[in-house]
């Protein structure tokens with residue numbers, strides 16, 4: 550009781566190492582999830598694709614100790630980070646399990662709530678993960694996820710397509726379209742729910758904007774280099790990359806000059822299904 554009265558913050562290198570490191574990208578979607586997700590006592594909660602511990606650590610603390618929470622992710626280094634945070638923050642109701650959500654280590658009908666922040670675009674086999682979610686959910690249990698939708702960064706993709714047209718590289722357009730369409734629509738994601746036997750009961754859509762000074766700033770941003778550039782480069786033969794990225798950067802910069810900055814829109818959704 551009143552354990553919080555015993556808490557003493559110690560400003561150690563180990564603590565600061567795990568403090569204040571949630572990517573803005575994850576945070577934006579996470580806020581949408583935390584705005585709508587159900588908070589109730591005595592839940593068993595699972596976060597699939599919990600990465601470095603978000604949102605499961607936040608959710609575990611917002612729910613309190615009547616709830617037992619688990620984060621599932623196959624990413625070894627992210628899991629060790631999440632475990633460091635659990636220890637540094639003294640969170641007692643969450644455990645990290647290193648595995649794929651394609652095969653959940655839980656009994657049938659044992660989970661009340663499954664969440665996933667930006668997970669589904671990263672699963673190799675989303676229908677299999679949804680099927681597993683349905684298996685482990687209790688009757689009436691919920692799966693709530695947030696994701697970016699098709700239409701994501703449409704300004705960027707339009708200028709990318711322009712660059713391919715300008716350089717006569719239209720044969721690369723289908724691969725670029727495929728990259729864009731990797732993000733689902735409300736309809737295609739709802740289908741994943743219903744095909745697995747879950748009923749979609751709540752959908753909330755929002756749009757947010759990401760602003761950059763210009764294309765050069767955008768393409769050199771650590772987040773872009775880390776999370777996106779690899780997939781764009783994989784579409785283009787290596788020998789053609791300097792010319793195509795040069796044209797793309799030029800297009801982005803010209804657009805930013807005309808518009809007073811590079812503003813990219815991101816449609817996103819919270820979708821909740823029930824067993």
Ligand SMILES: C[S@@+](CC[C@H](N)C(=O)[O-])C[C@H]1O[C@@H](n2cnc3c(N)ncnc32)[C@H](O)[C@@H]1O
Nearest residue numbers: 575598599600603622624649650666667671672
């Ligand atoms: C974009 S990150 C999101 C991480 C975190 N939820 C956040 O909001 O920052 C996607 C996560 O899904 C994980 N992932 C990929 N395939 C997975 C699978 N089959 N099962 C569970 N997690 C998976 C990745 O390792 C990564 O941590």
